[in-house]
Amino acid sequence: MTVYDFDPSNLPDDYLRAVGLVVVSATETEAVMRDFIGALLGIDNIESIAICAQMPFRLKDDIIRTLNELKAPSASELDNLDDILDQITEAIERRNAIAHSSFPIHPETGQVFRFKEKARRKLSADWVEVTVEELLSIAKEVHEAGLALQGFMAERGLGPRKREEPLREPISRKKKARDDRRAEYGEKY
Structure with a gap:
Protein backbone atom coordinates (compact mmCIF):
# COMPACT_ATOMS: atom_id res chain seq x y z
CA MET A 1 0.00 0.00 0.00
CA THR A 2 1.32 3.42 -0.99
CA VAL A 3 1.39 6.04 1.76
CA TYR A 4 1.24 9.56 0.35
CA ASP A 5 2.99 12.50 1.99
CA PHE A 6 0.37 15.08 3.08
CA ASP A 7 2.86 17.38 4.81
CA PRO A 8 2.61 20.76 2.99
CA SER A 9 6.12 21.69 4.09
CA ASN A 10 7.38 18.92 1.79
CA LEU A 11 5.78 20.40 -1.32
CA PRO A 12 8.34 21.60 -3.86
CA ASP A 13 8.96 25.36 -3.73
CA ASP A 14 7.46 25.93 -7.19
CA TYR A 15 4.17 24.37 -6.00
CA LEU A 16 4.14 26.46 -2.85
CA ARG A 17 4.77 29.60 -4.90
CA ALA A 18 2.02 28.72 -7.38
CA VAL A 19 -0.56 27.98 -4.65
CA GLY A 20 0.36 31.24 -2.94
CA LEU A 21 -0.02 33.13 -6.21
CA VAL A 22 -3.53 31.70 -6.65
CA VAL A 23 -4.52 32.89 -3.17
CA VAL A 24 -2.91 36.34 -3.44
CA SER A 25 -4.44 36.90 -6.89
CA ALA A 26 -7.88 36.20 -5.42
CA THR A 27 -7.23 38.65 -2.58
CA GLU A 28 -6.35 41.35 -5.10
CA THR A 29 -9.43 40.60 -7.20
CA GLU A 30 -11.64 40.88 -4.13
CA ALA A 31 -9.94 44.21 -3.31
CA VAL A 32 -11.01 45.50 -6.73
CA MET A 33 -14.56 44.35 -5.94
CA ARG A 34 -14.36 46.22 -2.62
CA ASP A 35 -13.22 49.37 -4.41
CA PHE A 36 -16.08 49.03 -6.89
CA ILE A 37 -18.61 48.74 -4.07
CA GLY A 38 -17.17 51.91 -2.56
CA ALA A 39 -17.36 53.69 -5.92
CA LEU A 40 -20.97 52.62 -6.45
CA LEU A 41 -21.89 53.81 -2.95
CA GLY A 42 -19.90 57.04 -3.30
CA ILE A 43 -17.87 56.40 -0.17
CA ASP A 44 -14.13 56.70 0.38
CA ASN A 45 -11.57 53.92 0.34
CA ILE A 46 -11.36 53.60 4.13
CA GLU A 47 -15.14 53.32 4.46
CA SER A 48 -15.08 50.68 1.70
CA ILE A 49 -12.54 48.69 3.69
CA ALA A 50 -14.63 49.05 6.86
CA ILE A 51 -17.73 47.75 5.09
CA CYS A 52 -16.14 44.96 3.06
CA ALA A 53 -13.28 43.68 5.24
CA GLN A 54 -15.21 40.70 6.64
CA MET A 55 -17.61 40.38 3.71
CA PRO A 56 -17.60 37.00 1.94
CA PHE A 57 -17.12 36.88 -1.81
CA ARG A 58 -20.73 35.94 -2.63
CA LEU A 59 -22.06 38.94 -0.73
CA LYS A 60 -19.66 41.29 -2.55
CA ASP A 61 -20.85 39.83 -5.84
CA ASP A 62 -24.53 40.21 -4.89
CA ILE A 63 -24.05 43.79 -3.69
CA ILE A 64 -22.24 44.83 -6.86
CA ARG A 65 -24.93 43.28 -9.06
CA THR A 66 -27.71 44.92 -7.05
CA LEU A 67 -26.13 48.37 -6.91
CA ASN A 68 -25.26 48.24 -10.59
CA GLU A 69 -28.84 47.33 -11.44
CA ASP A 82 -22.55 40.53 -15.32
CA ASP A 83 -20.19 38.91 -17.85
CA ILE A 84 -17.19 40.19 -15.86
CA LEU A 85 -18.70 39.13 -12.53
CA ASP A 86 -19.44 35.67 -13.96
CA GLN A 87 -15.77 35.47 -15.04
CA ILE A 88 -14.69 36.46 -11.51
CA THR A 89 -17.05 33.93 -9.92
CA GLU A 90 -15.69 31.08 -12.06
CA ALA A 91 -12.12 32.12 -11.26
CA ILE A 92 -12.81 32.37 -7.52
CA GLU A 93 -14.44 28.92 -7.57
CA ARG A 94 -11.25 27.54 -9.13
CA ARG A 95 -9.25 29.39 -6.46
CA ASN A 96 -11.42 27.82 -3.76
CA ALA A 97 -10.75 24.37 -5.17
CA ILE A 98 -7.04 25.06 -4.71
CA ALA A 99 -7.15 26.91 -1.38
CA HIS A 100 -9.33 24.25 0.26
CA SER A 101 -7.43 21.21 -0.97
CA SER A 102 -4.61 19.11 0.35
CA PHE A 103 -1.64 18.38 -1.90
CA PRO A 104 -0.40 14.85 -1.29
CA ILE A 105 2.89 13.79 -2.82
CA HIS A 106 3.53 10.31 -4.19
CA PRO A 107 6.45 8.93 -2.14
CA GLU A 108 8.23 7.31 -5.08
CA THR A 109 7.40 9.42 -8.14
CA GLY A 110 7.11 12.83 -6.46
CA GLN A 111 3.88 13.50 -8.35
CA VAL A 112 1.67 16.06 -6.63
CA PHE A 113 -2.08 15.60 -6.41
CA ARG A 114 -4.95 17.82 -5.35
CA PHE A 115 -7.22 16.13 -2.83
CA LYS A 116 -10.53 17.68 -1.84
CA GLU A 117 -13.33 16.09 0.14
CA LYS A 118 -16.92 17.24 -0.17
CA ALA A 119 -19.90 16.39 2.02
CA ARG A 120 -22.87 18.22 0.57
CA ARG A 121 -25.82 15.83 0.51
CA LYS A 122 -23.33 13.03 -0.21
CA LEU A 123 -19.70 12.28 0.46
CA SER A 124 -17.30 12.59 -2.44
CA ALA A 125 -13.67 13.39 -3.06
CA ASP A 126 -11.49 14.64 -5.87
CA TRP A 127 -8.03 13.15 -6.32
CA VAL A 128 -6.40 14.71 -9.34
CA GLU A 129 -2.80 15.11 -10.38
CA VAL A 130 -1.93 18.81 -10.51
CA THR A 131 0.97 20.57 -12.16
CA VAL A 132 2.62 23.88 -11.40
CA GLU A 133 1.53 25.07 -14.85
CA GLU A 134 -2.13 24.37 -13.99
CA LEU A 135 -1.82 26.28 -10.73
CA LEU A 136 -0.15 29.23 -12.48
CA SER A 137 -2.93 29.19 -15.08
CA ILE A 138 -5.55 29.47 -12.33
CA ALA A 139 -3.62 32.33 -10.71
CA LYS A 140 -3.52 34.12 -14.07
CA GLU A 141 -7.26 33.54 -14.61
CA VAL A 142 -8.10 34.99 -11.19
CA HIS A 143 -5.79 37.97 -11.72
CA GLU A 144 -7.14 38.72 -15.20
CA ALA A 145 -10.72 38.55 -13.92
CA PRO A 160 -12.07 54.49 -4.92
CA ARG A 161 -12.26 58.03 -3.62
CA LYS A 162 -9.26 58.65 -1.38
CA ARG A 163 -10.04 59.68 2.19
CA GLU A 164 -9.15 63.33 2.75
CA GLU A 165 -9.58 63.71 6.51
CA PRO A 166 -7.18 61.82 8.76
CA LEU A 167 -8.36 58.88 10.82
CA ARG A 168 -8.55 59.46 14.55
CA GLU A 169 -6.46 57.33 16.84
CA PRO A 170 -8.05 53.95 17.59
CA ILE A 171 -10.28 54.04 20.65
CA GLU A 184 -12.83 60.95 33.67
CA TYR A 185 -14.79 63.22 31.30
CA GLY A 186 -18.45 62.90 32.29
CA GLU A 187 -21.24 61.79 29.97
CA LYS A 188 -20.43 64.13 27.07
CA TYR A 189 -16.87 64.15 25.81
Whole structure:
Protein backbone atom coordinates (compact mmCIF):
# COMPACT_ATOMS: atom_id res chain seq x y z
CA MET A 1 0.00 0.00 0.00
CA THR A 2 1.32 3.42 -0.99
CA VAL A 3 1.39 6.04 1.76
CA TYR A 4 1.24 9.56 0.35
CA ASP A 5 2.99 12.50 1.99
CA PHE A 6 0.37 15.08 3.08
CA ASP A 7 2.86 17.38 4.81
CA PRO A 8 2.61 20.76 2.99
CA SER A 9 6.12 21.69 4.09
CA ASN A 10 7.38 18.92 1.79
CA LEU A 11 5.78 20.40 -1.32
CA PRO A 12 8.34 21.60 -3.86
CA ASP A 13 8.96 25.36 -3.73
CA ASP A 14 7.46 25.93 -7.19
CA TYR A 15 4.17 24.37 -6.00
CA LEU A 16 4.14 26.46 -2.85
CA ARG A 17 4.77 29.60 -4.90
CA ALA A 18 2.02 28.72 -7.38
CA VAL A 19 -0.56 27.98 -4.65
CA GLY A 20 0.36 31.24 -2.94
CA LEU A 21 -0.02 33.13 -6.21
CA VAL A 22 -3.53 31.70 -6.65
CA VAL A 23 -4.52 32.89 -3.17
CA VAL A 24 -2.91 36.34 -3.44
CA SER A 25 -4.44 36.90 -6.89
CA ALA A 26 -7.88 36.20 -5.42
CA THR A 27 -7.23 38.65 -2.58
CA GLU A 28 -6.35 41.35 -5.10
CA THR A 29 -9.43 40.60 -7.20
CA GLU A 30 -11.64 40.88 -4.13
CA ALA A 31 -9.94 44.21 -3.31
CA VAL A 32 -11.01 45.50 -6.73
CA MET A 33 -14.56 44.35 -5.94
CA ARG A 34 -14.36 46.22 -2.62
CA ASP A 35 -13.22 49.37 -4.41
CA PHE A 36 -16.08 49.03 -6.89
CA ILE A 37 -18.61 48.74 -4.07
CA GLY A 38 -17.17 51.91 -2.56
CA ALA A 39 -17.36 53.69 -5.92
CA LEU A 40 -20.97 52.62 -6.45
CA LEU A 41 -21.89 53.81 -2.95
CA GLY A 42 -19.90 57.04 -3.30
CA ILE A 43 -17.87 56.40 -0.17
CA ASP A 44 -14.13 56.70 0.38
CA ASN A 45 -11.57 53.92 0.34
CA ILE A 46 -11.36 53.60 4.13
CA GLU A 47 -15.14 53.32 4.46
CA SER A 48 -15.08 50.68 1.70
CA ILE A 49 -12.54 48.69 3.69
CA ALA A 50 -14.63 49.05 6.86
CA ILE A 51 -17.73 47.75 5.09
CA CYS A 52 -16.14 44.96 3.06
CA ALA A 53 -13.28 43.68 5.24
CA GLN A 54 -15.21 40.70 6.64
CA MET A 55 -17.61 40.38 3.71
CA PRO A 56 -17.60 37.00 1.94
CA PHE A 57 -17.12 36.88 -1.81
CA ARG A 58 -20.73 35.94 -2.63
CA LEU A 59 -22.06 38.94 -0.73
CA LYS A 60 -19.66 41.29 -2.55
CA ASP A 61 -20.85 39.83 -5.84
CA ASP A 62 -24.53 40.21 -4.89
CA ILE A 63 -24.05 43.79 -3.69
CA ILE A 64 -22.24 44.83 -6.86
CA ARG A 65 -24.93 43.28 -9.06
CA THR A 66 -27.71 44.92 -7.05
CA LEU A 67 -26.13 48.37 -6.91
CA ASN A 68 -25.26 48.24 -10.59
CA GLU A 69 -28.84 47.33 -11.44
CA LEU A 70 -29.94 50.48 -9.64
CA LYS A 71 -27.33 52.70 -11.31
CA ALA A 72 -26.56 51.24 -14.74
CA PRO A 73 -27.69 53.45 -17.63
CA SER A 74 -28.70 50.51 -19.86
CA ALA A 75 -29.30 46.77 -20.06
CA SER A 76 -26.11 46.39 -22.08
CA GLU A 77 -24.18 47.96 -19.20
CA LEU A 78 -25.73 45.41 -16.83
CA ASP A 79 -24.88 42.58 -19.23
CA ASN A 80 -21.27 43.74 -19.60
CA LEU A 81 -20.75 43.84 -15.85
CA ASP A 82 -22.55 40.53 -15.32
CA ASP A 83 -20.19 38.91 -17.85
CA ILE A 84 -17.19 40.19 -15.86
CA LEU A 85 -18.70 39.13 -12.53
CA ASP A 86 -19.44 35.67 -13.96
CA GLN A 87 -15.77 35.47 -15.04
CA ILE A 88 -14.69 36.46 -11.51
CA THR A 89 -17.05 33.93 -9.92
CA GLU A 90 -15.69 31.08 -12.06
CA ALA A 91 -12.12 32.12 -11.26
CA ILE A 92 -12.81 32.37 -7.52
CA GLU A 93 -14.44 28.92 -7.57
CA ARG A 94 -11.25 27.54 -9.13
CA ARG A 95 -9.25 29.39 -6.46
CA ASN A 96 -11.42 27.82 -3.76
CA ALA A 97 -10.75 24.37 -5.17
CA ILE A 98 -7.04 25.06 -4.71
CA ALA A 99 -7.15 26.91 -1.38
CA HIS A 100 -9.33 24.25 0.26
CA SER A 101 -7.43 21.21 -0.97
CA SER A 102 -4.61 19.11 0.35
CA PHE A 103 -1.64 18.38 -1.90
CA PRO A 104 -0.40 14.85 -1.29
CA ILE A 105 2.89 13.79 -2.82
CA HIS A 106 3.53 10.31 -4.19
CA PRO A 107 6.45 8.93 -2.14
CA GLU A 108 8.23 7.31 -5.08
CA THR A 109 7.40 9.42 -8.14
CA GLY A 110 7.11 12.83 -6.46
CA GLN A 111 3.88 13.50 -8.35
CA VAL A 112 1.67 16.06 -6.63
CA PHE A 113 -2.08 15.60 -6.41
CA ARG A 114 -4.95 17.82 -5.35
CA PHE A 115 -7.22 16.13 -2.83
CA LYS A 116 -10.53 17.68 -1.84
CA GLU A 117 -13.33 16.09 0.14
CA LYS A 118 -16.92 17.24 -0.17
CA ALA A 119 -19.90 16.39 2.02
CA ARG A 120 -22.87 18.22 0.57
CA ARG A 121 -25.82 15.83 0.51
CA LYS A 122 -23.33 13.03 -0.21
CA LEU A 123 -19.70 12.28 0.46
CA SER A 124 -17.30 12.59 -2.44
CA ALA A 125 -13.67 13.39 -3.06
CA ASP A 126 -11.49 14.64 -5.87
CA TRP A 127 -8.03 13.15 -6.32
CA VAL A 128 -6.40 14.71 -9.34
CA GLU A 129 -2.80 15.11 -10.38
CA VAL A 130 -1.93 18.81 -10.51
CA THR A 131 0.97 20.57 -12.16
CA VAL A 132 2.62 23.88 -11.40
CA GLU A 133 1.53 25.07 -14.85
CA GLU A 134 -2.13 24.37 -13.99
CA LEU A 135 -1.82 26.28 -10.73
CA LEU A 136 -0.15 29.23 -12.48
CA SER A 137 -2.93 29.19 -15.08
CA ILE A 138 -5.55 29.47 -12.33
CA ALA A 139 -3.62 32.33 -10.71
CA LYS A 140 -3.52 34.12 -14.07
CA GLU A 141 -7.26 33.54 -14.61
CA VAL A 142 -8.10 34.99 -11.19
CA HIS A 143 -5.79 37.97 -11.72
CA GLU A 144 -7.14 38.72 -15.20
CA ALA A 145 -10.72 38.55 -13.92
CA GLY A 146 -9.87 41.26 -11.40
CA LEU A 147 -8.17 43.31 -14.11
CA ALA A 148 -11.31 43.03 -16.24
CA LEU A 149 -13.36 44.60 -13.44
CA GLN A 150 -10.69 47.23 -12.88
CA GLY A 151 -10.80 48.04 -16.61
CA PHE A 152 -14.60 48.30 -16.50
CA MET A 153 -14.27 50.77 -13.65
CA ALA A 154 -11.54 52.79 -15.36
CA GLU A 155 -13.54 53.09 -18.59
CA ARG A 156 -16.36 54.65 -16.59
CA GLY A 157 -14.22 56.85 -14.38
CA LEU A 158 -15.14 54.82 -11.30
CA GLY A 159 -12.61 54.25 -8.61
CA PRO A 160 -12.07 54.49 -4.92
CA ARG A 161 -12.26 58.03 -3.62
CA LYS A 162 -9.26 58.65 -1.38
CA ARG A 163 -10.04 59.68 2.19
CA GLU A 164 -9.15 63.33 2.75
CA GLU A 165 -9.58 63.71 6.51
CA PRO A 166 -7.18 61.82 8.76
CA LEU A 167 -8.36 58.88 10.82
CA ARG A 168 -8.55 59.46 14.55
CA GLU A 169 -6.46 57.33 16.84
CA PRO A 170 -8.05 53.95 17.59
CA ILE A 171 -10.28 54.04 20.65
CA SER A 172 -10.76 51.07 22.93
CA ARG A 173 -14.40 50.04 22.65
CA LYS A 174 -14.44 47.69 25.64
CA LYS A 175 -16.89 48.36 28.44
CA LYS A 176 -14.16 49.12 30.99
CA ALA A 177 -12.60 51.70 28.66
CA ARG A 178 -16.00 53.36 28.11
CA ASP A 179 -16.65 53.44 31.85
CA ASP A 180 -13.17 54.92 32.46
CA ARG A 181 -13.76 57.67 29.88
CA ARG A 182 -17.13 58.54 31.40
CA ALA A 183 -15.61 58.64 34.88
CA GLU A 184 -12.83 60.95 33.67
CA TYR A 185 -14.79 63.22 31.30
CA GLY A 186 -18.45 62.90 32.29
CA GLU A 187 -21.24 61.79 29.97
CA LYS A 188 -20.43 64.13 27.07
CA TYR A 189 -16.87 64.15 25.81
